[in-house]
Amino acid sequence: MTLPLRMAYVPPLVSFRDLRVRRGGREVLSGVTAEIPRGGVTAVVGLNGSGKSTLLRTMLGELPFRGELKFRCGHDHSRPRPEYVGYVPQRLHIDARLPITVRDLFGLALNRWRPLIFGVSRRVVKRAVELLGRVKADHILDVPVDGLSGGQLQRVLLALAIDPQPELLLLDEPAAGIDFKDEDEFYQLIADLNCSTGVTVVLVSHDLPTVGKFASHVLCLAGGVIRSQGHPSDVLTDTNVAATFGTSAR
Ligand SMILES: Nc1ncnc2c1ncn2[C@@H]1O[C@H](COP(=O)(O)OP(=O)(O)OP(=O)(O)O)[C@@H](O)[C@H]1O
Ligand SMILES: [Mg+2]
Structure with missing residues (x-):
């Protein structure tokens, strides 16, 4: 049965x-x-x-x-x-007072072998926008990390934690x-x-x-x-x- x-x-x-x-x-x-x-x-x-x-x-x-x-x-x-x-x-x-933007943070996290002085690749920016969209925070891509509110920082960390999809x-x-x-x-x-x-x-x-x-x-x-x-x-x-x-x- x-x-x-x-x-x-x-x-x-x-x-x-x-x-x-x-x-x-x-x-x-x-x-x-x-x-x-x-x-x-x-x-x-x-x-x-x-x-x-x-x-x-x-x-x-x-x-x-x-x-x-x-x-x-x-x-x-x-x-x-x-x-x-x-x-x-x-x-x-x-x-959290790093003098970098959310875009740079994604660049560091998703493309570790590419130094930031070369800029963040288009592929990583696209992925960052996608991930931030999933945590309803795609408007903060160019906000400096030290300018994020507590809630925005948690959303960024959440977005980073869901790549790759766990x-x-x-x-x-x-x-x-x-x-x-x-x-x-x-x-x-x-x-x-x-x-x-x-x-x-x-x-x-x-x-x-x-x-x-x-x-x-x-x-x-x-x-x-x-x-x-x-x-x-x-x-x-x-x-x-x-x-x-x-x-x-x-
Ligand atoms: N690195 C460490 N070295 C020694 N003891 C530690 C260490 N980290 C945690 N402990 C001890 O282990 C126990 C459990 O700590 P844990 O951080 O898991 O608690 P918690 O429930 O997360 O507490 P909180 O609500 O404050 O975050 C505590 O008694 C803590 O003092
Ligand atoms: Mg704890």
Whole structure:
């Protein structure tokens, strides 16, 4: 007997089993067992220091771990590779005051072997316009990087993270630096990317109402362990939120 399509089992894109990560001589993820559903938007929530960024960076292959991390993408490899994983880090390691424009930044990112003094190639400009269009920011191509608002900078980083088209998009507090009034629009943009390309999104957020609105799956981290996981309506209950964030969180 075949199952109706809506009941067919879709294996998770990523699964962790007893994942342990040490940083600074101590275990900061202590036996994480969790799944990232394929094609969904998974939010990772938890207090400062609970291990959210560590979890993302472990998925990215940047940190050594014990336990099991399975990445079931459509390619033949057991560990994530950057061409299939887009990443916007919590903190930038470039100086946002660089005296260059967004166009130059794309030139550096998409055509690394071509020094900027030769200008940005027409092919890269075309691709940059295309990518910026997908994050609704094509009008900022010639804005200096140090003149971008917090929200515009996040859009540029998002545009860079979706080239080449990833299967997994890791966004560590993507709405940091974005005004409250623009935050919803930014999350809607991420939801649209998820819908239009099928990319699996994992994002870290401290904004529980927004998580409830945009995420299809939630992982609650507390002290390096998973407190609860599942659909937002099952996970973001008063009891779970109090256990994860303290009794006054609501
Ligand atoms: N490079 C490092 N060296 C030593 N300890 C680290 C390092 N980076 C993180 N840690 C520790 O690992 C733990 C988890 O850090 P992580 O950055 O993953 O937390 P987080 O949940 O992302 O916090 P935040 O909400 O503040 O971003 C923290 O206790 C932190 O102090
Ligand atoms: Mg963090």
